Amino acid sequence: MSSVCLRHQDRPAVSRCKLCLKPVCEECKLETTDGIFCGEECKKKSESQKSTAIQTEIQVMLDKQKQQKGILKNLFGYVTVLIGLFVAGYIAWQYLLPPALKIQIKLLVNNLLKK
Numbered sequence: 316m317s318s319v320c321l322r323h324q325d326r327p328a329v330s331r332c333k334l335c336l337k338p339v340c341e342e343c344k345l346e347t348t349d350g351i352f353c354g355e356e357c358k359k360k361s362e363s364q365k366s367t368a369i370q371t372e373i374q375v376m377l378d379k380q381k382q383q384k385g386i387l388k389n390l391f392g393y394v395t396v397l398i399g400l401f402v403a404g405y406i407a408w409q410y411l412l413p414p415a416l417k418i419q420i421k422l423l424v425n426n427l428l429k430k
Contacts, residue, residue: 320339322343
């Protein structure tokens with residue numbers, strides 16, 4: 316690295332701040348598990364940004380879960396309606412339609428299936 320430290324112009328920079336990219340010398344660098352920073356202010360800003368990113372990620376995951384629950388709830392509603400229609404159709408077929416109409420419907424369906 317060919318630049319010099321911003322605080323110590325007589326010392327070569329050994330790294331750059333992860334957040335503001337300012338060059339820092341060995342004495343000025345603040346090394347953490349998250350990276351190298353030029354000071355406490357950049358370190359705290361980075362931690363705050365990381366915390367905000369984590370909170371945003373959690374919110375996105377919660378929103379996806381909510382959306383998936385909504386889809387399942389809608390699907391369950393559709394299946395319930397279809398079952399209800401099937402039961403109503405079965406009851407109508409078995410108990411409400413006259414036998415002559417049932418025969419005509421069966422013939423019509425057989426003719427349609429043969430085509």
